[in-house]
Amino acid sequence: MFVDHVKVYVKGGNGGDGMVAFRREKYIAYGGPAGGDGGKGGDVVFIVDEGLRTLMDFRYQRHFKAPRGEHGGSKNMHGKGGVDMVVKVPPGTIVKDVETGDIIADLVEHGQTAVIAKGGRGGRGNSRFATPQNPAPELSEKGEPGVEREITLELKVLADAGLVGFPSVGKSTLLSVVSAAKPKIADYHFTTLVPNLGMVELDNGQTFVLADLPGLIEGAHEGIGLGHQFLRHIERTRVIIHVVDMSGLEGRDPYEDFLTINEELERYNLRLMERPQIIVANKMDMPDAEENLKLFKEKLNDEEALIFPISAITRTGLDQLLFAVTDLLETTPEFPMHEIEDEDMDENRSVLYKHERETADFKITRDDDGAFVLSGYTIERLFKMTDFNFDQSVRKFARQMRGMGVDDALRERGAKDGDTVRILDFEFEFLE
Numbered sequence: 001m002f003v004d005h006v007k008v009y010v011k012g013g014n015g016g017d018g019m020v021a022f023r024r025e026k027y028i029a030y031g032g033p034a035g036g037d038g039g040k041g042g043d044v045v046f047i048v049d050e051g052l053r054t055l056m057d058f059r060y061q062r063h064f065k066a067p068r069g070e071h072g073g074s075k076n077m078h079g080k081g082g083v084d085m086v087v088k089v090p091p092g093t094i095v096k097d098v099e100t101g102d103i104i105a106d107l108v109e110h111g112q113t114a115v116i117a118k119g120g121r122g123g124r125g126n127s128r129f130a131t132p133q134n135p136a137p138e139l140s141e142k143g144e145p146g147v148e149r150e151i152t153l154e155l156k157v158l159a160d161a162g163l164v165g166f167p168s169v170g171k172s173t174l175l176s177v178v179s180a181a182k183p184k185i186a187d188y189h190f191t192t193l194v195p196n197l198g199m200v201e202l203d204n205g206q207t208f209v210l211a212d213l214p215g216l217i218e219g220a221h222e223g224i225g226l227g228h229q230f231l232r233h234i235e236r237t238r239v240i241i242h243v244v245d246m247s248g249l250e251g252r253d254p255y256e257d258f259l260t261i262n263e264e265l266e267r268y269n270l271r272l273m274e275r276p277q278i279i280v281a282n283k284m285d286m287p288d289a290e291e292n293l294k295l296f297k298e299k300l301n302d303e304e305a306l307i308f309p310i311s312a313i314t315r316t317g318l319d320q321l322l323f324a325v326t327d328l329l330e331t332t333p334e335f336p337m338h339e340i341e342d343e344d345m346d347e348n349r350s351v352l353y354k355h356e357r358e359t360a361d362f363k364i365t366r367d368d369d370g371a372f373v374l375s376g377y378t379i380e381r382l383f384k385m386t387d388f389n390f391d392q393s394v395r396k397f398a399r400q401m402r403g404m405g406v407d408d409a410l411r412e413r414g415a416k417d418g419d420t421v422r423i424l425d426f427e428f429e430f431l432e
């Protein structure tokens, strides 16, 4: 099956915890603070690898967690940062946040990177909290939690080879017999309304992605018929497979068909004619096909043209065709894809999207037992970074909450002295 849409879980590494430690010196019972900072958690980074064409690999691995930073040590030793987790994706991958629907990254070009889930920063050790008033603080931060999110990966139409030709020449039929794709097939024109994609896998393990386009007709380049809307989709294909109906059943001359389609490709102006073309002479099972093919070759008069007589319906001639396509794909370079505006790109050539959400710092709700529940990204983050083993940390947390206006908001919601307040799995009493 062709995978072009997958849901994945990513998590940046948590920052390492800061350390509370003191220098031990001869004759000094209690030296200065010497607790080091925790290391930064690793990021989950996506990088475009042009060797990948599909999202197949994500069928087997759907969880990506970057390692955490090491904790800080005594003697002001900082924890090592977690190594980034680098995940390869094919060109054309669009990454979206499941919860918000926002596009996080649009990954187009080989080597382009985007940080998908940032690792948390390391918590500060107690050395960093020393002040003249508090020269030996018993206070440190825990590491910041890494960003955690569910994302979807979508692969834009990114076929290696595209099937073009008049309506009803058998493009969809051909796609259906060389891949697992199940496009609609019928004997009327414009059966295919949007492109279909299929993964073609040869016996020798080689694979490529084949796209089936709506039929083209004369004037397609200026919007006649359906195909013009989709010519863009073959912008990224390296090889064009031009399907010609050799049966002559519709009363057209196969060679005229061939010229008409090429004219449209040329006029469409995406340099489509610069791509190598393979000519597929289809419907060779029909009575007049042999004769028509002979005439076609005479008129074409090109010894070097790659022509493959096949019958999609009886599945004959397919192997030779598919091997020829893979051979051509191996020797044909990528065509430049749509250029990215320079200003969207930083010096690492990664497209950055701002996806910091505008959310309230905290939210107050009530539990069934009457407790006030504090939630929200900022306050939960503060909570997770607080080391409740140390009074000074707890007091700092209380100060930070007051600074955010939590106390006032609780009072406004009717909280009284002694009421229970809850954050995640932690409870404390509201004190006036």
Ligand SMILES: Nc1nc2c(ncn2[C@@H]2O[C@H](COP(=O)(O)OP(=O)(O)OP(=O)(O)O)[C@@H](O)[C@H]2O)c(=O)[nH]1
Residues within 6 Å of the ligand: 165, 166, 167, 168, 169, 170, 171, 172, 173, 174, 184, 185, 186, 187, 188, 189, 190, 191, 192, 193, 213, 214, 215, 216, 282, 283, 284, 285, 286, 310, 311, 312, 313, 314
């Ligand atoms: N005899 C014969 N008929 C074929 C062959 N391939 C396709 N057909 C028939 O041709 C008709 C059109 O086939 P499709 O595959 O839908 O053609 P298409 O090129 O995708 O057409 P559009 O989507 O309308 O552009 C169908 O009735 C098929 O059964 C073939 O090799 N031999």
Ligand SMILES: [Mg+2]
Residues within 6 Å of the ligand: 171, 172, 173, 183, 184, 185, 191, 192, 212, 213, 214, 215
């Ligand atoms: Mg079709």
